[in-house]
Amino acid sequence: MPKPTQEQGRLAKKLIEEYPTAGKLTLAKRLYRDFPQVYSSVEAARTVIRYHKGEQGEQSRRSIIDLSHVDDLDKVLADKFALPEPAVMDREPYILPKANTKGIVMGDIHFPYQNNKAIYEAIEYGVKKSISYFIINGDAIDNYHSSRFTKDPKKPDLDYELEMFWQFLIDLRDVFPNAKIIWKFGNHEERYDTYWKQYAPLLYAPGSEKLDDYLPLGDLNVEVVKDKRRITVGDLNILHGHEYTGGAGQVNPARGMFLKARCNTLVNHFHRSSSHKGRTTNGDIIRCYSLGSMCAPQDYSPYGDQDCSFGYLHTVEGVTYVNNREVE
Ligand SMILES: [Fe+2]
Numbered sequence: 001m002p003k004p005t006q007e008q009g010r011l012a013k014k015l016i017e018e019y020p021t022a023g024k025l026t027l028a029k030r031l032y033r034d035f036p037q038v039y040s041s042v043e044a045a046r047t048v049i050r051y052h053k054g055e056q057g058e059q060s061r062r063s064i065i066d067l068s069h070v071d072d073l074d075k076v077l078a079d080k081f082a083l084p085e086p087a088v089m090d091r092e093p094y095i096l097p098k099a100n101t102k103g104i105v106m107g108d109i110h111f112p113y114q115n116n117k118a119i120y121e122a123i124e125y126g127v128k129k130s131i132s133y134f135i136i137n138g139d140a141i142d143n144y145h146s147s148r149f150t151k152d153p154k155k156p157d158l159d160y161e162l163e164m165f166w167q168f169l170i171d172l173r174d175v176f177p178n179a180k181i182i183w184k185f186g187n188h189e190e191r192y193d194t195y196w197k198q199y200a201p202l203l204y205a206p207g208s209e210k211l212d213d214y215l216p217l218g219d220l221n222v223e224v225v226k227d228k229r230r231i232t233v234g235d236l237n238i239l240h241g242h243e244y245t246g247g248a249g250q251v252n253p254a255r256g257m258f259l260k261a262r263c264n265t266l267v268n269h270f271h272r273s274s275s276h277k278g279r280t281t282n283g284d285i286i287r288c289y290s291l292g293s294m295c296a297p298q299d300y301s302p303y304g305d306q307d308c309s310f311g312y313l314h315t316v317e318g319v320t321y322v323n324n325r326e327v328e
């Protein structure tokens with residue numbers, strides 16, 4: 001339809017304001033009766049009313065200026081602005097299927113600086129409990145040479161680290177042939193992308209090789225969760241721990257996460273095991289946990305206050321219980 005004239009619009013809007021609940025046809029009849037010199041027919045008047053209410057089709061909604069008489073403002077705004085999809089990343093959680101009620105979570109292995117004893121204990125516990133899933137919760141490899149810190153060129157390279165991790169995955173699949181094995185990326189995996197973005201941004205294109213492309217993970221049915229997506233197991237969110245800015249590990253990492261996440265959460269990243277429980281005003285209990293690492297003390301902080309632990313998770317009727325098992 002052609003855009004209504006100023007006079008047609010003014011009279012129609014005045015009548016809508018006067019009788020905001022009246023039907024469009026009723027208003028149109030009144031307009032045509034009172035102003036036959038302005039509207040050629042009842043239908044012509046009804047079309048003008050529909051235009052100002054934002055009901056005259058997408059094209060008309062794009063040209064509408066005065067939004068004060070619109071009934072469905074959401075619809076009109078969507079057509080008028082027609083904003084493209086936001087350039088944000090997919091943050092949908094990876095939701096573990098309910099059938100999986102027992103599993104192991106461990107992270108911060110930092111191959112090739114791993115703590116073998118801690119790894120063996122976690123696997124042994126998983127075998128004893130007949131787990132159905134195994135989550136490697138970030139920083140599986142150290143990715144030392146992609147670090148932004150000062151580097152020792154004599155340290156093992158990425159190829160060596162990936163080889164170690166791949167052999168570990170092969171052995172893990174042997175021990176748990178039917179379990180879900182999930183590798184969530186932490187900040188050390190993300191170092192790979194960060195390095196490319198920083199030093200070769202033109203080569204960092206959609207479809208270019210990513211860290212997980214180096215390993216034939218599909219052959220072992222290992223699933224990857226990256227881009228800071230969380231894993232949800234029952235009522236528990238699992239994050240690596242670097243997904244929030246500002247850190248959380250100064251005193252009690254679990255309490256730090258409690259203040260940030262405000263829901264049941266388990267993290268790695270801080271290399272220190274801790275737990276914190278709090279009650280909301282509604283009486284709901286929120287539980288947060290941080291796991292220790294699966295690696296030896298690292299050169300940048302050889303005497304740091306760190307420990308090793310893994311989590312045994314057991315879900316009953318949607319509630320996930322965490323047994324944070326420290327390794328001495
Ligand atoms: Fe980390």
